[in-house]
Amino acid sequence: LIVAEKLVKTYSSGDLEVKAIRGVDFVIEPASFVSFIGPSGSGKSTLLNMIGCLDPPTEGQLKVVGQDVTGLSRQDAARFRGEHIGFVFQDFNLIPVLTVFENVEYPLQMVQSWPKDERMKRVQEMLDAVGMGDQGHKYPSQISGGQKQRVAVARALVTNAKLVLADEPTANLDRETATMVIELMKKMRDEFKTTFVFSTHDPRIVDNVEITFELEDGILKRHEMAKGG
Amino acid sequence: LIVAEKLVKTYSSGDLEVKAIRGVDFVIEPASFVSFIGPSGSGKSTLLNMIGCLDPPTEGQLKVVGQDVTGLSRQDAARFRGEHIGFVFQDFNLIPVLTVFENVEYPLQMVQSWPKDERMKRVQEMLDAVGMGDQGHKYPSQISGGQKQRVAVARALVTNAKLVLADEPTANLDRETATMVIELMKKMRDEFKTTFVFSTHDPRIVDNVEITFELEDGILKRHEMAKGG
Numbered sequence: 329l330i331v332a333e334k335l336v337k338t339y340s341s342g343d344l345e346v347k348a349i350r351g352v353d354f355v356i357e358p359a360s361f362v363s364f365i366g367p368s369g370s371g372k373s374t375l376l377n378m379i380g381c382l383d384p385p386t387e388g389q390l391k392v393v394g395q396d397v398t399g400l401s402r403q404d405a406a407r408f409r410g411e412h413i414g415f416v417f418q419d420f421n422l423i424p425v426l427t428v429f430e431n432v433e434y435p436l437q438m439v440q441s442w443p444k445d446e447r448m449k450r451v452q453e454m455l456d457a458v459g460m461g462d463q464g465h466k467y468p469s470q471i472s473g474g475q476k477q478r479v480a481v482a483r484a485l486v487t488n489a490k491l492v493l494a495d496e497p498t499a500n501l502d503r504e505t506a507t508m509v510i511e512l513m514k515k516m517r518d519e520f521k522t523t524f525v526f527s528t529h530d531p532r533i534v535d536n537v538e539i540t541f542e543l544e545d546g547i548l549k550r551h552e553m554a555k556g557g
Numbered sequence: 558l559i560v561a562e563k564l565v566k567t568y569s570s571g572d573l574e575v576k577a578i579r580g581v582d583f584v585i586e587p588a589s590f591v592s593f594i595g596p597s598g599s600g601k602s603t604l605l606n607m608i609g610c611l612d613p614p615t616e617g618q619l620k621v622v623g624q625d626v627t628g629l630s631r632q633d634a635a636r637f638r639g640e641h642i643g644f645v646f647q648d649f650n651l652i653p654v655l656t657v658f659e660n661v662e663y664p665l666q667m668v669q670s671w672p673k674d675e676r677m678k679r680v681q682e683m684l685d686a687v688g689m690g691d692q693g694h695k696y697p698s699q700i701s702g703g704q705k706q707r708v709a710v711a712r713a714l715v716t717n718a719k720l721v722l723a724d725e726p727t728a729n730l731d732r733e734t735a736t737m738v739i740e741l742m743k744k745m746r747d748e749f750k751t752t753f754v755f756s757t758h759d760p761r762i763v764d765n766v767e768i769t770f771e772l773e774d775g776i777l778k779r780h781e782m783a784k785g786g
């Protein structure tokens with residue numbers, strides 16, 4: 329589903345030049361449940377942003393869901409993302425002027441075009457699934473950190489995208505709520521063959537994935553097949 | 558150092574009324590290393606915000622560092638915070654238009670009034686201590702999630718405040734960096750008798766504190782003295 333060859337990402341602004349990803353190769357099969365792991369600053373979010381077509385590679389080749397995304401224009405990248413990818417951002421990225429319900433509804437209404445009654449049903453279903461079913465009327469500023477994180481998760485899963493990229497989706501969650509979120513994602517992978525790619529430090533996620541790709545200073549150290557993966 | 562009696566916090570806006578903290582009592586001694594724990598949405602951040610004089614209680618009494626803070630005006634609360642409290646926010650709350658260095662320098666320059674050469678030395682020392690010593694020139698938008706978190710920690714510790722409140726300070730950190738941050742805080746408690754009050758789900762912090770206060774639905778379930786405190 330995802331093929332990366334010699335991927336490089338360099339951030340430049342003024343005299344600042346940071347080689348965040350310095351030559352990375354990997355293949356991720358459909359319906360995988362995998363994670364990038366590594367120290368803070370090692371390049372996990374940068375890599376996820378490239379796979380999710382949010383940020384173009386500086387060098388190298390990247391195929392996602394069969395499509396070469398390396399040279400996509402901003403507009404084509406946005407359309408591609410809307411059709412194929414669900415993304416949980418490390419800082420949640422909720423829209424402050426929309427309610428929790430409207431935030432989760434957004435991809436169904438403004439990006440895809442689901443009819444209203446189907447949207448209402450689907451949004452409520454996802455909010456219930458992350459334990460936020462009675463909070464739909466609130467605004468992001470009126471909910472806790474872990475509640476924001478769960479709304480971000482619900483939004484990433486709502487379109488039933490083929491590929492879900494989740495950047496630290498359980499960082500702000502207690503054990504029970506984290507388990508609820510991980511179980512929900514496993515269920516979607518089993519039922520719909522959704523591919524899940526995580527970036528995380530959370531051992532609770534690492535214990536549940538089949539493969540971990542270890543990043544350090546922008547390069548992949550090794551691939552580890554989890555036992556019983 | 559901290560005495561809370563029958564503390565209540567109710568958020569009201571329009572017809573929305575949320576009893577986030579519903580009657581909480583506790584005492585925290587000076588130089589303690591303690592944590593509030595509990596499920597997402599249980600009221601941890603709300604409680605920390607009251608102790609940190611960021612948000613007034615709706616009912617009850619609260620004494621911090623010997624001062625009754627229950628009825629403080631916004632201005633007096635701000636001055637009191639600046640003199641006595643360091644706060645690590647769950648969402649970091651860095652100032653986007655200031656560099657990393659300037660963000661950490663802010664409490665020393667704009668809140669307290671340290672002379673320039675002492676500020677420069679102290680800021681660099683704190684950045685080095687959280688592993689961000691070479692990142693001072695960057696802006697918050699140019700660093701990773703865990704790097705932002707560490708800058709927020711450095712800023713909370715820079716004034717050598719008597720009381721440090723840290724809301725999920727390790728949520729975005731890998732094991733080594735989290736250990737670095739926890740060790741730094743323990744060292745400050747041993748050396749300067751700083752009181753540390755955490756709100757967290759992270760077992761790495763819970764393993765290191767002497768007392769955990771467990772919150773659920775806005776009330777305290779129990780106090781647990783950790784073995785070997």
Ligand SMILES: Nc1ncnc2c1ncn2[C@@H]1O[C@H](COP(=O)(O)OP(=O)(O)OP(=O)(O)O)[C@@H](O)[C@H]1O
Pocket residue numbers: 469470471472473474475500568569575576577595596597598599600601602603604647
């Ligand atoms: N401004 C607000 N208006 C209304 N309700 C609020 C507001 N802020 C928080 N709440 C609610 O108060 C409750 C406690 O929130 P709080 O942020 O203290 O939880 P928390 O324990 O820190 O959770 P987490 O672990 O997810 O960070 C939650 O149910 C939340 O939705």
Ligand SMILES: Nc1ncnc2c1ncn2[C@@H]1O[C@H](COP(=O)(O)OP(=O)(O)OP(=O)(O)O)[C@@H](O)[C@H]1O
Pocket residue numbers: 339340346347348366367368369370371372373374375418698699700701702703704729731
């Ligand atoms: N816009 C930018 N400009 C310059 N450097 C950047 C930018 N964004 C990220 N970086 C740098 O690139 C490196 C990788 O960042 P990235 O966010 O991918 O790390 P990460 O592995 O996700 O870290 P964390 O676990 O802390 O979230 C870091 O050293 C960071 O400072």
Ligand SMILES: [Mg+2]
Pocket residue numbers: 372373374418495701702703
């Ligand atoms: Mg990151």
Ligand SMILES: [Mg+2]
Pocket residue numbers: 472473474601602603647724
């Ligand atoms: Mg919180």
